[in-house]
Amino acid sequence: MKKALSLLMAASLVFGLAACGNSNDTQKDADAGAQQDNSAAADTGSDKTWVIASDTVFKPFEYTDASGKFVGIDVDIVAAVAEDQGFKYEMKSLGWDAALAACQAGQADGLIAGASITDERKESGWLFSDGYYQATQTMTVGADSDITGFADLKDKDVAVKTGTQGAAYAESLKDEYGFNIVYFEDSPTMYQAVLGGQAVACFEDTPIMASSIKDGDLALKILEDTANEGAPYGFAIFNEANQELLDMFNAGLANIKENGKYDEIIAKYLG
Template identity: 85%
Template sequence: AIAACQAGQADGMIAGASITQERKDSGWLFSDGYYTATQTMTVAANSDITGFDGLQGKTVAVKTGTQGAAYAESLKDQYGFQITYFEDSPTMYQAVLGGQCVACFEDTPIMQASIKDGGLALKVLEDTANEGGDYGFAIFNADNQELLDMFNAGLANIKANGTYDEILAKYPG
């Protein structure tokens, strides 16, 4: 999605893009935040790991360039684990399911939906979420500012009329 936007093949991206200063500094232009998401640690359903302390000397999976990866990177020295990077979530999940990695770090709502929708034998661990941050609609060309403004106006409208709360109640729950 990022490459398509940067190449001008798409006008914008809305795909769980966390609003970060690093991304803003590299040219991303964001809407107002539309959802606050945390990142969390997930293990195989039959794992005996219950928290970060169980990662000592083990390998965890992350998706390259994500907030989940940044979260794991911030913890690895303190808890003494190694990180293996993957290009997509399904491959990362399979590394945990197949035993190549003992855990993965992912945006909590994405992980919960993947487990539910995919029937994955994984579990999100309690008390492993970070503080999180907002997702935003992103553009990569200032000439598309009108699109960003329209998104922000629509977001404000659905928040004001209650539709936003209905969507959150129906999907993330």
């Protein structure tokens, strides 16, 4: 009997130690998977963690602050919506092209990156949320430039960011005004092309351009009367299997607009 009890106690001890070890390993894995506190704290009971892709620099909608934290209007809206709807997520700052590719390849579930809702994108497979911010696109030149409008661009190089509405706007004007388009992968490089003289102007979303000029103390100026009608930004998915995420975003967006949280986020970054 004593031998049987001893064996039973030993087995229990081994099982207990193994359970503790598995718990610690699980916690280590969870800690390693966290990214800059961008995961929602609320848990609906589901193990699903939605992967949301974003741009790297599209200030004030997404950017890295002085402390190295990924912040911005889009980042805060996702956090507020996730808290309201009680889902878990991981946000990945990939860059515009890479974020889009990740979503289309199924490596990310959704995209939020100041993406304008357009018919062309809908026709190509984008599934958009309700709009969360209305933005126009406009033309910017050097602070001491003598260019005053589109007519002054003939035979000159104009910078745009690949795949954006700013690029689409420039492309719609190119033939009429006879200028050349030079494509860049990100906004800061595009701005430097204008500052360095490789291009005489660039096209960018108006709030992004205004924020970049102010915060970066850039020697650039937005030309009046060059903005288009604009379109709302939307959260997007590229697979109908992720419709649940889109529905939760819409429901959460409506709630944070109603309770004032949305206005707080906009005021925090745009005043």
